[in-house]
Amino acid sequence: MTILFRLSSPARRVASTASALLVALCLQSGTALAQNGDNGATSPPPPFTYDQHEAAMAFADDLASRRNLDPAWVRQQIGAAQRLPAVIRLTQPAPTGTAKNWAAYRARFIEPVRLQAGLQFWQTHREALERAEREFGVPASLIVGVLGVESLYGRYTGNFRVMDTLTTLAFDFPASHPRAAARAEFFRSELEQYLSLTQRTGQDPLALRGSYAGAMGWPQFMPSSWNKYAIDFDGDSRIDLINSPADVIGSVANYFTHFGWQPGLPTHYPVAFDPATLDLDALLAPDILPTFSPEHFSAQGAMLEGPALQHNGKLALIELQNGDPANGGAPPSYLAGTENFYVVTRYNWSSYYALAVIELGQAVQALVEGR
Template sequence: MPHPGPTRAISRRAVTSLLIAAGASWTGAEARNRSKSAGAAEPTAYLLRDDAMRWADEMAERRGLDVEWTRQAVGQAVFLRQVPRLMLPPARGTAKNWRAYRSRFVEPLRIRAGVRFWQRNRNALARAQAEFGVPPEIVVGIIGVETIYGQNMGNFRVIDALATLSFDFPPEHPRAAERQAYFSGELEQFLSLCQRSGMAPAQPLGSYAGAMGLPQFMPSSWVKYAIDFDGDGQIDLWASEPDAIGSVANYFKGYGWQSGLPTHYPVQLSAEADLDALLAPDILPSFSPVRFEALGAELDAAGRAHAGPLALIELQNGGDEPSYVAGTQNFYVITRYNWSSYYAMAVIELGQAVAQALGR
């Protein structure tokens, strides 16, 4: 990932605003005593893990970092027993339910909080749309779904979450090797970011997956897309709402957001619709409007006039009939934030609900 450059330092304001978890700098003896008192079958602190220390040495060499600093940083991490379980997919056969999923996010608390957020940040949202082409309702939808506009940014130490998923990813996950490699890369990005910025690695709090701040950016996304949007010369995704707004818009622009393009169109399936063919590309836009309708997915006038490819998005409703929309490239871009069509629709509809509450 590209170096964030001198203007991409994390602000001291962000660091001091974080809660600092206790026990961030144990000695080896303290870690061993904690492990014994917890009755753990394996060391609680990664300070005691040879594989973690070897990884720290190799990472320091790759990045040109001080070995002792890197070892100390990794050694402060502790195994979070609950985190590997949270990474496992739902049990096979678990029915998806769009209506139930939607109700968790498009609800009065988030809508009211979204209205206040939009009102506070009207100028920043308008500027982000002008600069990156991303409408305010999409940015508002993302931050609302992710953290309820900063009300829930996570209480896991990022160093612990990323170390746990780097060294103890659950082997029963269907893509365990791929996902473990991903989190190992994120741990490396996080430590490199801390070293460049002067932030203590044990300080930041985030999600159980290591995502940070109002928009829940993973470290690699922070490095590549986080920007100083309030003009204070520093990046602060925890306390600066304008920085979060600009960074989300920059993220979407980086993934190919097209200004003025709708996210989706309504669709009706004919009795003869070839669902197997329509759903084969999953959520990747693959069909021209003409081909889309030839396969039995009927569009409205706006959908027929669409110039780019479309995807049939299926949203299951438990035991009821699924819901369908025709997703555009911009719908697909939203799923680059979280690879789920349910997530993307929740973002879109929360943003729409907030805009409606504002009378827009």
């Protein structure tokens, strides 16, 4: 999923003015140049398509055999995919040393446009939200928060051809990425899931559009999540995460249920520190995975109060940086995350994302209730 992660349009290529010498050299090398009037401007070269990629075609044959699909159809779809340099650039990791900033990240999502859109969405689809909460135990506020962060309630679902993005990342994932091999394998699996999905539903694989990572629809489901967790919630005997808000609502609730959402359990609690006993390194070592009992949590110097003292499950200390303190940033923010906070991060492995989703949903709920 998404992850998080936001959408960006493909970079444009601007044709440069070619001198007579450049034209001659390019013609000698076999490069075709299209003249634009008398100014010598050249058109960009045709996009690379994966029918020219040996490994992609071998993958197509293997996929067809394993999935019992028509080999010619699979080859045709993968072969028609275009390599997208913009997608490769967008997948590059952030420069090392880049300080995260929770306050800035939060401000991107808890803002007037998204709040008003969330209020309208909740009011329009109140019945489906209430039914999802009854049937799955997932709060309406969490569903609303996810959809607001992921696609601004369907306004921005991505404009990349899914076939292009998945194939590009499956076979041309940037080698500079620290987990390049694993990520490329992930996208090959998603490409397989996507072709299986479109073949089963009769959709044109070259028609669907999504994010630069291949996520689709209002909830920005990857193809594997669409296949596993998407449900028909409006009763029309088909699953549509692009045009059916009810299916979208039910599918997000179903997703969280499958990852262990516990109805009634808070996602997090406030936390304070006892400087005399604080072992911050030990508390942060498990990252966002709930590991500590409340007693162990307190023994390490993380102090709970109120309802948190009655918590029976595991906790994680969540750290949210607020910029680089050495360059004017504020100190980090901290909270005690429960198993349900961890479930929210299964949508996107980021504590920043999870808290933004939670707080956006809560802010919209306050508007709905007139608070």
